[in-house]
Each structure stands twice: as C-alpha cells, then as structure tokens.
Amino acid sequence: MTKNTIINRLVIARIILAFLVAGWMVLNRSWNRIGEALHLPRFYVALAVSFAIAYLILWVIHFSNRVLDQRFLWRPNLDKPAWKQLAFYVRALLQLLLGLALPAMIDLFLVGIYLEAIGRDLWASGYLNLDFPTVVLLMAILNGIYIIFPITREQRSPTNDYPAKTTEEHVLSIEHDGTHVNLRISQDVLCFIKKGRYVHVLSTHGSRYTAKESLNVLEERYAPANFVRINRAIIVNVGCIKGYKTSHRKQYLDLIFKPIYHDYIKGLDPELFSVTRDRNTHFKNIYRRIEKIMTESNNADLQPVE
Numbered sequence: 456m457t458k459n460t461i462i463n464r465l466v467i468a469r470i471i472l473a474f475l476v477a478g479w480m481v482l483n484r485s486w487n488r489i490g491e492a493l494h495l496p497r498f499y500v501a502l503a504v505s506f507a508i509a510y511l512i513l514w515v516i517h518f519s520n521r522v523l524d525q526r527f528l529w530r531p532n533l534d535k536p537a538w539k540q541l542a543f544y545v546r547a548l549l550q551l552l553l554g555l556a557l558p559a560m561i562d563l564f565l566v567g568i569y570l571e572a573i574g575r576d577l578w579a580s581g582y583l584n585l586d587f588p589t590v591v592l593l594m595a596i597l598n599g600i601y602i603i604f605p606i607t608r609e610q611r612s613p614t615n616d617y618p619a620k621t622t623e624e625h626v627l628s629i630e631h632d633g634t635h636v637n638l639r640i641s642q643d644v645l646c647f648i649k650k651g652r653y654v655h656v657l658s659t660h661g662s663r664y665t666a667k668e669s670l671n672v673l674e675e676r677y678a679p680a681n682f683v684r685i686n687r688a689i690i691v692n693v694g695c696i697k698g699y700k701t702s703h704r705k706q707y708l709d710l711i712f713k714p715i716y717h718d719y720i721k722g723l724d725p726e727l728f729s730v731t732r733d734r735n736t737h738f739k740n741i742y743r744r745i746e747k748i749m750t751e752s753n754n755a756d757l758q759p760v761e
Contacts, residue, residue: 469513476593477505480586508565512558516594519553520601525671526733529602542733554598559591625680629656629664636664640680640692645716647673647682647690648727659695661719681745683738685710685730693745699730699738706732708739 481501482489527546530537537543566587567577577583625640638644638658645657649670656664666673674684681693691710698711708730712720720728730738 465517469510469517473506473509473513476509476590477502480505480509480590504569508562508569511565512562512590512594513597515558515561516554516597516601519557520550520598523549523553528733528737550598550602554601555591555594558594559587562590563587625677627656627666629666638664640677640682641694644682645692645695645712645719648723649688657719659692659716659719681741683734683741685728685734685738687731689727691728693738693742696742699742702729704729706735708735 478489481498523546527542527549529543529546530540563577566582570577570580570582627638627640627644629636629638638656643658643660645659647666647670648655648657654666654668654670654673656666658664668676670684670688670690674682674690677690682690683693684690695713695716696710697713699708700711701707702709709725710728710730712728
C-alpha cells in the first residue's frame with residue numbers, strides 16, 4: 456500500500472467519523488429523531504457546523520500525533536524499558552497536552568461561539584454536562600488508537616534498528632540539469648541535507664542534486680538501507696561514517712567521515728553533522744550493529760578455505 460493511499464484513507468476515515476459524530480451530537484444522541492430533523496433547515500446548519508468542528512478536532516489530533524511521533528519518541532533507547540527513560544514521561548505529558556487538552560479547548564471555544572451566535576448559553580445548554588464528556592472520551596480513545604497502531608509513526612521499531620541490505624527499490628531517481636540520474640542509495644548517496652524548502656543530495660562522488668521528496672519521507676524510505684537522521688536537517692549514510700566523538704555541546708555527537716569523503720563536506724558547516732541528544736542513542740545502536748556485522752564479515756573473509 457502506497458503512502459498516498461494511506462493518506463487518502465485516513466482523510467476518508469476522518470470525514471466519515473466527523474459526520475457520524477456531528478449527526479449524533481445534533482440529534483442529541485437520538486437517531487430515531489432523524490426523520491423529524493430532516494424537515495428542519497436549522498438541522499442542516501447545525502450539522503454543517505458540527506461536522507466542521509468535529510473534522511477540525513480530528514485533524515488536530517492527527518497532526519499532533521504526527522508531530523509527536525516524529526520528534527518525541529516513546530522509547531528512544533531500545534535497550535532500556537520505556538518507563539526507565541525520561542523521554543517516555545515527556546512524551547506522555549505532551550500527548551496529554553497536545554492530543555487531548557488542546558483539541559478539547561478548541562472544541563469548547565468553537566462550540567461556545569456557535570451557541571452564542573444562535574442565542575444560547577454554553578453553560579445553560581447542557582453541553583458541558585452531557586456532550587462534552589463524551590467528546591473528551593472519544594478524543595482519548597482516538598489518541599489510544601494512534602499510540603497503539605503506527606498510523607502516523609515514523610519512529611523506528613526494534614527490527615528497523617538492524618541494518619538491511621539494499622534492494623532494487625532503494626534507488627533514487629533525480630532529474631538534474633535536464634539529465635535523468637539514478638542513484639544507488641547505499642553506494643552513491645553520502646547524505647541528505649535540508650536547506651530551506653529544499654532537500655539536497657550529496658553523493659559519494661562529490662556531486663550535488665536536489666530531491667523532490669521531504670526529509671521525513673526519505674528518512675522513512677531509506678532506514679532499511681542504513682540511513683539515519685541525526686538532526687532536523689541531516690540524514691546520513693552510516694556506511695560512510697568512520698566513527699564519532701563527543702561534541703562541545705552537551706550530549707551531542709560529532710560525526711567522523713571516512714577520509715575519502717572529507718573534500719566533499721569541506722565547505723559545509725561542521726555543526727550540520729552533529730547528532731542531537733534526542734537521536735544519539737538511536738544512532739549509536741545502528742552504528743554499532745553495522746560495525747559488528749562488518750567486523751564479522753571481514754573475519755569470515757580471513758578464514759582459510761578448506
């Protein structure tokens with residue numbers, strides 16, 4: 456299933472869910488009144504407003520979870536239980552604030568404006584006692600679904616931390632100066648660099664291209680090819696890394712590229728290639744596993760043939 460197909464299905468699901476919730480709220484939880492309501496013009500106005508509010512709330516929850524899944528992992532260190540990591544509690548707090556409290560406040564604000572516009576009072580309408588608790592419960596359930604199922608998640612699962620061999624689909628096609636270029640990801644790409652609205656591709660041969668895809672898409676697509684995002688602006692090919700060292704910034708790491716690539720990155724800001732504190736554990740895990748596999752492979756090559 457392609458990413459566009461998934462996005463389209465999520466939009467359709469939000470539309471259907473928003474329509475059902477809006478109808479249920481407008482009919483005061485009594486679907487047997489729908490025949491009577493269909494003859495009233497104000498029913499369609501209320502349904503349209505309720506649908507718009509419900510869809511906005513669903514989108515806010517979706518967007519909040521997407522941002523949180525990209526920037527605040529539940530378990531950044533896969534070698535430790537989640538409950539032993541500070542990041543878990545930070546994410547839980549942000550999940551509560553952005554996934555539940557924010558949409559709830561938006562809902563109250565918009566419903567209050569609508570009721571005020573039709574001459575009704577929010578407090579006297581019964582919305583806070585009857586409808587709002589149900590809305591909050593639905594929001595909590597929806598957040599739980601986003602947490603349990605990887606709907607927007609781009610974080611790595613434990614299996615994704617293990618390096619995989621490049622397959623035929625790990626080829627990046629680029630139109631450059633009127634020429635079509637196919638880059639083999641593991642062999643031809645050194646790193647992806649986000650600069651402004653564009654993502655630049657720095658090749659292992661020193662050439663530079665511009666990719667059409669976003670950094671988030673490239674991160675998700677090429678993780679199996681041993682590409683790791685080290686900060687908001689850079690994805691690097693771990694196979695091109697010789698090692699790393701402690702940065703002058705606390706809990707940051709500075710990458711050390713293999714000598715053959717030094718000339719290609721010479722004109723770039725050295726701090727571009729710093730691993731931020733929220734990503735250094737993930738980077739170390741992948742780097743060490745690749746290093747272990749390469750060491751085992753070299754040792755196997757040195758074994759005498761019987």
